[in-house]
Amino acid sequence: MKNPSNSSKVLSLFLLVVLLGTSSCKKIEDLLTFQVNDSSSFMIPASGLLNTTVLSLPGATVSSSSSGTYSANNTSADYVQDVTLDRLALTVTDPAGQNFDFLKSVKIYIASDNQGTNKTLLASLDPVPTGQTAITLTPSGAKLDLYLRSGSYSLFTDVTLAQPVRQNTTVRADSRFNVKAKLK
CATH class of the missing domain: 1.20.5 (Single alpha-helices involved in coiled-coils or other helix-helix interfaces)
Structure with missing residues (x-):
């Protein structure tokens, strides 16, 4: 027993x-799991265009912090396996007091070059809430490994106007990506 x-x-x-x-x-x-934070700005030009007009803004090149973040996490772009957008926030930075009331909807695309030959929807918001100087878009859920393997990428923005834009408006885009990678 x-x-x-x-x-x-x-x-x-x-x-x-x-x-x-x-x-x-x-x-x-x-x-092996960490985040990459990037920030860039783009301008929505003043226009007397009517409501529901869609403006496609040219690509804005973003110098990504990914290389430094990879190095700090003992990995490199070659070992990246899975990148997704966690958060994308837009904030009006100029003119002071401007809010997003002029927007009906917004879509932001990511591409590996400034020509947008391989654009992928990054995030969108429809409808854009009124009275807000900062908004958070809904991530598309797309796999973004290709775009964060190099030191830069481009963002393309499509906006649908709710009303004419009275003056040039500068918007800051703050993005946070979730990254999974192997150790070097």
């Missing part, structure tokens, strides 16, 4: 090993 205390010890040891193994895997997984 087996000694019950030995069975308890074996079971306790087994549970301890499983717990430690799970904890170690989580730590490794955390090392």
Whole structure:
């Protein structure tokens, strides 16, 4: 007959090993998951255009912080496996006091070049809430590895106007990407 205390010890040891193994895997997984934060600005030109007019703005090149972030996380662009947009916020920076009431909807696309030959929807918002000087768009869920492997990418913006834009309006786009990568 087996000694019950030995069975308890074996079971306790087994549970301890499983717990430690799970904890170690989580730590490794955390090392391979991090965020890249980028910021850029673009201008929506003044126009006397009527409501529901769609403006396609030229591409704005973003110098990404991805290379430095990869290095800080002991990896490189070659080891990136999965990039998705976590958050994209737009803030009116000029003129002071301007809000997004002139917009009905907004779509932002990402491309690896300034010509937009491989544009992918990054995020959108429809309808744009009134009275806001800052808005958060809904991420598209697209896989974005290609775009964050190089040191820069371009953003293209399509806006549908709710009313004419009375003066040039500068907007800052703050993006946060979730990245999964292997260690170098």
